[in-house]
Amino acid sequence: MRLAILLFPLLAIAQIQQGFIYESAPFPECHASTIVETAPGEFYAAWFGGTKEGAKDVAIWGARLKDGAWSAPVELAREKDQSTYNPVLFFTKDKKLWLFYKHGLHPKTWNGAKISSLDGGRTWSEKEYLPAGLYGPIKNKPLVLADGTVVSGTSVESDHAWTAWVERSTDNAQTWTKHGPIVYPAEARGIIQPTIVPIGKNTLRMYIRSTKKIGFITYADSKDGGKTWSSAKITNLPNPDSGIDAVALKDGRIVLIYNHTSSGRSPLNIAVSKDGDKWTAPIVLESEPGEYSYPAIIQAADGKVHATWTWHRKKVKHAVIPLESLPN
Template sequence: MKKLFYLCLFSMAFFVAHGQKIQSAAFIYESAPFPSCHASTLVETPQGIVAAWFGGTYEKHPDVAIWLSYFQNDTWSKPVEVANGIQGNGKRYPLWNPVLFQMPGKELILFYKDGPAPDEWWGMLKRSFDGGKTWSAAERLPKDIYGPIKNKPELLADGTLICPSSSEDHDWRLHMEFTKDGGKTWSRTEALNDGVTTSAIQPSILKLPDGKLQLVCRSENDFVLQSISADQGKSWSALKPTTLLNPNSGIDAVTLKDGRHIIIYNNTKKGRSPLNVAISSDGQNWKDVAVLENEPNGEFSYPAVIQAADGKVHITYTWKRKKIKHVVMTL
């Protein structure tokens, strides 16, 4: 009994110290038709918040599909399958890394990857004109176009959608992809790094007050890496480390309406716990403001983060590969 008492005291102290900005934290589902899940994505539509992720027997199993849920009246709907890897010839491949994006005043786009492994996959997309309730037939993207590889695109002032992307077929290399017509036609940059001296994938894009863009990304170099673009993503400075640790695990980041930046990351060089929230006013100096998970040896990974129209910050992440957790914060 005494042990339980002190555990409760510790939990309360931890919440006061680290969770005072957290309004709610809950799983999107308690049970589902799949035992394993990963790589969630979030978007706000006119109908409300929508989340998607991949789920199946285990990552890379051919039965892995894209699942989706809707957040309305503070409740998540039952997950539904919206895409699978069944090919025209009947063969089935696993699906990977969904990314949702709401075209302003137009359709909701679901980007995802299809194929046996990350060094062989190809880009796909589907469209929904009713907030994700129904979906068009799948469209395959052009060769060497993957769409946003894990984290959300950003819409530039001229209407161009810039998609932070990367490839794993010739080492781990970043690049940017662009579409001005909602994914019908595409262009892309060359690789931004050599994949050898600097190995990086899965960038997120931040918007700086001087009109420049900043990317932050996962790396095999112990730290979250960053780069700056002064020409709306066409060219980028050399990658350099931030002060944020990275154990070769996915991150996500977004620029808030007040100009501050928020990043969700694993604050360690090894493992995927803890999972932290940090804030920066300039994209360079970061301060941790919350710890979402800190169970030793647990896996809490692949976060997604957005700010909704009401100013609240929504975060989802993989919880032990078994569930997707949803956190709402005010910052």
């Protein structure tokens, strides 16, 4: 059964600070950013950039934010005669910074790779390729549990189906087990790119991108730390077949960043929930015509929320959102 899209006013919040990570770069197009806090007040972002998505010159690029300024973009990973896609930055409990990414000629046939850093992204290890069938976090940061278990949302895209999965690691992202599939029962070619957050004390929830045929963000729950999951169900937030991300704040609220529309990739919005089910009226981050997509969102040590997203496929935008700007 399809749900009606929520019809409530969109909120525009003046206190949000926005700016570009770079003004010029050695590539014409970019997409799929990720962000992590490397030290109090210091951040690292990454994305893919090149001629266009899927081109063989597309590489993974990154930049550091320190003392209020972003460094110039630097190349982090490149594959010979293949494109790279969807970098994901995160720390494991042993304080190692990881960057996972995908490489290949198309998402239907891509593979996973990873590099790591012990100094907050100043230097990086040699790349390692993941075993066949494992992709690592497919777009969004994993959830690292209190015991160090990494619960990573991933997905597989084929000609016949889009399906969400979870990859779990209990040894700080060295080895993985695969769990799922998580499906939306009424539509086989349906859901990809989960983002995972805790809901209360005993539940993990993934919010999942869906196709236009489904038309809404979907979700599934786990009661055993991400080993088994329910089937996906529909939220009442629209999804035009575009990437989303979410973060659980320290106060327990869930913040979801997404495109609040049934078609296209504008506007770009943030909604907040106390229970993971009922959402506030969405804040407007972008509303002009164009593409504002594939967002990433985290909460920093000082409590502020940081988000990045694709801006017209030309630049990566970064926003700092004070907690007082978020609705309760």
